[in-house]
Amino acid sequence: MxxxxxxxxxxxxxxxxxxxxxxxxxxxxxxxxxxxxxxxxxxxxxEHSLEPWEFDVLTSLRRTGPPYQLSPGQLLTQTLVTSGTMTNRIDRLAQRGLVERLPDPSDRRGVLVRLTTEGQDRADRALAGLLTQERAILGELSDRQRNELASLLRQLTAPFDNVPG
Incomplete structure (x- = not known):
């Protein structure tokens, strides 16, 4: 072919x-x-009225487990954007009712960003849709082929993911 x-x-x-x-x-x-x-x-x-960056932030929160919250700094680390960009993203997601800001009990000046029930539902549905799309892309690869491909790609990407800064 x-x-x-x-x-x-x-x-x-x-x-x-x-x-x-x-x-x-x-x-x-x-x-x-x-x-x-x-x-x-x-x-x-x-299909779930989300932009890719919204999915990134929502799923970063969703993966943490209950109570599905992180500091803005932790979100920065996970999404690799600047603090100004993250502030804007949190504002926009809060306006849509997908996240909420809460005072950080361990830091009087800090805040935590928590996933709302609607945000969790939207993230879960979008993830299911994404996995359907990704399975279609993988097509007819066998389990062994997918595992082998994942291992080979990991060898290429790991050095980039493990570089400080």
Whole structure:
């Protein structure tokens, strides 16, 4: 079975035989797959009236377990955005009734962001929709193939995830 990357690689081998274009065999496919995944995720989130960034914040809170709350600083760490961006996101989610701000009992000046019942429900439904989309993307891969692919991708991504700062 030939795909667009096969055609791209063949063209570069013809036009630039002096270059080793082998990395394109893997990384161009990863890039194309990422675009398809982004479209599928946006569709899954839109079905639940969520933007991708809203899903990220809501599911960061949801994964913590009861009482589903984090400090804004903890949310920053999990979502990799600036404090100004996070403040704006929390404001917008609070206006929609998906999160609420509460005083932090361990810090008089601090606040905690807690998932509301509606926020939890929306996050849960969007996650279920996302998993349906992702299963479709994985298609006919066997359990063994999925595990092998996950292991290989982990080898590529782990060094980026474990770099300080």
């Amino acid at each position: 030939e795909d667009e990357v096969d055609r791209l690689v063949a063209a570069w081998r013809r036009e630039r035989p002096d270059l080793d274009v082998e990395p394109l065999e893997v990384l161009s496919r990863v890039s194309r797959l990422a675009r398809h995944l982004d479209r599928a995720r946006r569709l899954a989130f839109a």
